[in-house]
Amino acid sequence: MGFTAQGPVRAIVEKVEQVSPSFRRITFGGPELFALGMDGPALDQRIKLIFPGAAGTLPELQQRPDWYREWLALPEAERGIMRTYSIRHLAQTVEHTRLSVDFVMHLGEGSSGPAADWAARAQPGHEILIFGPHRGQPQLGVEFNPGRAREVVLLGDETAAPAIARVLEDLQDSGLRGSAYIEVPEITDTPHIDAPSDFQVHWLPREGQAPGARLLPALGGHLSEEPPTSEKDPELVWDTPTDPGEGTYYWIAGESGVVKQLRRNLVQGAGVNRGQIAFMGYWKLGVSMRG
Template sequence: MAPTYGPVHAIVESVEDLSPNFRRIVFSGPDLNHLATEGPFYDQRIKLIFPAGDGRLPDLGDDPEWYQTWLALPDDERGLMRTYSIRELTRENDVTRLSVDFVLHLSPGGSGPAAEWAAGAEEGAELLIIAPRRGAESGGIEFNPGQAAEIVLLGDETAAPAIARILEDLREQDNPVRGTAYLEVPTTADRLDIAGPDTMAVRWLPREGADHGEELAAALGWHCTEEAPADDADAEDLVWETPAYSATGEEIGPAAPVTGTYYWIAGESGVVKRLRRFLVREVGVDRNQVAFMGYWRQGVAMRG
């Protein structure tokens, strides 16, 4: 198969409503055989390009400059790009299937083209996918617990597919690490099946009308109070350093390998910022023990 650099054409093979707010769409089609299907994928991000208003997908060719070509297209031909996670990616008998779990956020004023496309998607619908390719170097995985003795994953519904993938990939490992995954979802009915390792507890936190992020903040507070060593509980005076920044202006060396607890936090950007403040100011965790990721932003349309 010839190498490909650009997005691959994906065809909807099946659509399944997993719960009131999650819809799983399985993509296949010959082009998907260009994708690398060896895991672990963890929180590997992918880009989806949705059709323009007239329903057509942009023609981007197949070269390393496809992104510039895409940006240069007129608005009404470009379509829209959004970021999603790999829920499943398999190749069997030369058929590659990629599953994406879409959150159906469809409330008036709180919806967007990607959610609407997913809500209306039927077998045979097409879009473009940018994902790691066979035989090519690629980035896009943030999950990196190093030698951590414990993992804490916290996320809202947009992070649930990535958390599910992380847990299922951890299960494949010898001696999987212990830890807890906290998943805030809109309703009790949105708790999904995840085949994670026995060493990782999974706690679903249905919002049921509460403010976004309240359940996650409570869970993180509980987790830290219960589990953090006493010294960590009042660490306001600790200097916060990251590999790129020091509040004191001193030189920062390369990040040390992670030991202790590793935190992976993703969801609505404002909520993630709040959780980060708590972890850094109240608990005093080191920058190399955390990954904070805004997956979407209340009131703001993403740009890819």
């Protein structure tokens, strides 16, 4: 029988692929990763990754349900660095689990962070910790929930591209139709998505413009005069409906200020019921995330 766990597990880098200028796909495996898995589709399942901290080591955590409290109580130098990511691919068999994450390479001066830096240097054999759904346990951390809607619109930037890709591939044979609008840094940032034929995928290269410059006009909106950076609140916006009804279901994720504007445009500009919109800040301009 494979490894069972209740907390984060050790994940070993097996493969590193530069799939486009801004996306680096890292595939993890190893004996402990076997503990992760799920019965249902991954959709926009979020996972927590813990990277080595300044000392270059990963924290030693007990496999127990209150691991997070134990992690928070560690001295900062021993804790490592926690960030949230999505599952791009998950392969689970009776022998192993393999999981791929698409890391955005935001490596510019003043706009990089420990997670992007780690991914830029990752080599087979390197290790991190991953906390995600465990085999045989309830699957927590999925927000995509179109309910009775038959039409779905997905809107996001490059950080949401892996989740959107996973959702689309998991919607094969679902009978749902709709479209996806994905803003990416460069024109060649179009990693393959095996989307259902009833979905149209629109890639929107930003090519040096501000976040949201292509995404906001996609649904008839425009960038507000007030740039998203002016928001002082470090919290990410996050609201997901439990029963979105039968109208079009909107799923929005990306830079927090842009996501907020997109939702405002839909509600105030297009008259969409706010109960049909799931919106999630995945990162925030000028703000370093915390675990």
